[in-house]
Amino acid sequence: MKAEGVSQMSDEAMMLISTPTSPFGRKIKIAAQVCGLKARLRIEKGDPWTEGDKLRRANPLGKMPVLVTSDDQAIYDSGVILEFFDTLLDTPRLFPTAHRVETLVFHALGDGLIEAGLLITYERMRRPAEFSYEPWIDHQRGKLVRGLASLVERAPDPARPDAGAIAIACALGYFDWRKQVDWRSDFPSLVEWLDAFSNACPAYADTAASH
Numbered sequence: 001m002k003a004e005g006v007s008q009m010s011d012e013a014m015m016l017i018s019t020p021t022s023p024f025g026r027k028i029k030i031a032a033q034v035c036g037l038k039a040r041l042r043i044e045k046g047d048p049w050t051e052g053d054k055l056r057r058a059n060p061l062g063k064m065p066v067l068v069t070s071d072d073q074a075i076y077d078s079g080v081i082l083e084f085f086d087t088l089l090d091t092p093r094l095f096p097t098a099h100r101v102e103t104l105v106f107h108a109l110g111d112g113l114i115e116a117g118l119l120i121t122y123e124r125m126r127r128p129a130e131f132s133y134e135p136w137i138d139h140q141r142g143k144l145v146r147g148l149a150s151l152v153e154r155a156p157d158p159a160r161p162d163a164g165a166i167a168i169a170c171a172l173g174y175f176d177w178r179k180q181v182d183w184r185s186d187f188p189s190l191v192e193w194l195d196a197f198s199n200a201c202p203a204y205a206d207t208a209a210s211h
């Protein structure tokens with residue numbers, strides 16, 4: 001699969017390699033609905049832990065999500081896939097021109113929250129308990145606490161499902177599942193933010209995985 005030279009496509013189908021629970025994959029599923037591209041997506045399950053899995057063939061880093069176009073071009077990571085979706089529209093919706101830099105920063109914050117949460121979860125689930133290193137977990141949790149506190153001060157408009165709001169909503173949904181932080185108790189104003197986002201963007205509820 002080629003990873004370079006992405007060509008503009010017509011209405012052909014695209015394969016999304018992900019899992020039902022991947023928070024980065026959820027960003028893509030929500031964005032596809034927001035952009036009216038959902039019908040073109042065929043979702044295939046990837047497995048980062050298995051040698052020879054289609055995920056590793058599509059992305060040498062073995063990370064999901066990966067989008068594979070009808071002409072067999074592999075596009076990753078999730079932020080690049082979002083940028084790619086925008087190129088298929090007449091007017092960008094995920095990184096709107098009028099708010100592009102602000103959206104990129106909120107998107108980076110959402111991704112960073114997911115990454116820190118993922119590192120905590122991997123430390124707990126993948127590393128044998130006797131090797132688990134609590135200061136590292138605390139270091140990652142610090143990112144979650146500071147990041148969420150910054151969102152209490154200033155968050156993207158929850159009524160506008162752009163890439164920044166989508167990434168932050170997926171981070172909060174991921175913490176609901178894996179409970180790296182008790183964000184609903186510690187940051188109650190973000191509960192209101194997520195409710196408002198969910199009302200404005202039905203794709204959020206549609207993409208909730210049954211864990």
Ligand SMILES: N[C@@H](CCC(=O)N[C@@H](CS)C(=O)NCC(=O)O)C(=O)O
Nearest residue numbers: 022023024048063064065077078079
């Ligand atoms: N920066 C990447 C991160 C993707 C990522 O870390 N995905 C996780 C699953 S949610 C994964 O594939 N982990 C397996 C691994 O890191 O080997 C993106 O935005 O797509």
